[in-house]
């Protein structure tokens with residue numbers, strides 16, 4: 001799709017990858033960039049308009065999308081980027097050990113926010129003959145996340161939803177891209193710089209935003225800013241049993257000595 005002239009929304013835009021997406025969309029000539037975030041800091045992210053909301057709340061999402069469409073015109077690109085990692089559990093005592101509330105919050109923010117946006121926008125985009133969703137998942141949604149079952153599980157689900165959205169609405173002119181980086185230099189990984197997710201190098205948020213929008217312009221489904229992820233994914237699919245063993249070995253090396 002052409003980013004020049006488009007009306008775009010970015011969620012999780014107050015900082016990190018979202019703020020970099022806002023800046024990169026402006027650089028590439030988007031006509032209007034609307035920023036959504038749960039934090040008031042969204043008001044100073046450099047977007048053309050900003051909205052403070054919780055993207056996991058369907059009614060708040062519907063209202064904010066409606067407000068953007070009413071004031072800035074039809075949304076052509078929706079960058080569903082907000083996400084949370086929750087607490088890492090590096091004791092490795094119980095993969096299911098996070099509280100029910102933490103599992104639910106991860107599900108609501110990392111999965112349902114994408115669903116809420118699509119529920120509103122798919123009918124509008126179908127009526128207009130197309131549109132584009134960019135959904136930030138993670139390499140953790142392809143390759144798991146050592147120390148966080150809720151993050152790994154919900155990012156897999158986010159990719160599952162993106163695939164279904166892309167398949168269901170290809171013939172309606174709707175395109176979907178799913179962004180799957182490893183480590184990115186944002187507050188999300190602060191204090192966990194030695195985590196295996198960072199072992200292939202930590203990219204800047206700006207570099208990831210550029211890769212993401214290159215992928216959108218090329219209408220690519222899977223966007224992998226860290227090139228090694230493609231090889232890991234191929235190896236996983238080709239040798240699934242060996243891959244599980246390899247990941248367990250990686251975790252073993254990361255486990256603090258007791």
Ligand SMILES: NC(=O)c1ccc[n+]([C@@H]2O[C@H](COP(=O)([O-])OP(=O)(O)OC[C@H]3O[C@@H](n4cnc5c(N)ncnc54)[C@H](O)[C@@H]3O)[C@@H](O)[C@H]2O)c1
Nearest residue numbers: 012014016017037038054055082083138183184186187188
């Ligand atoms: N940083 C990484 O290493 C990395 C790697 C892979 C994927 N990701 C994904 O990239 C996306 C952006 O992460 P980031 O690294 O920029 O993190 P970040 O913590 O710097 O920024 C996340 C932003 O999302 C907002 N947010 C969180 N919950 C929200 C909610 N319920 N409603 C509205 N806004 C909400 C936060 O206020 C914040 O501004 C996330 O989906 C994350 O899972 C990050």
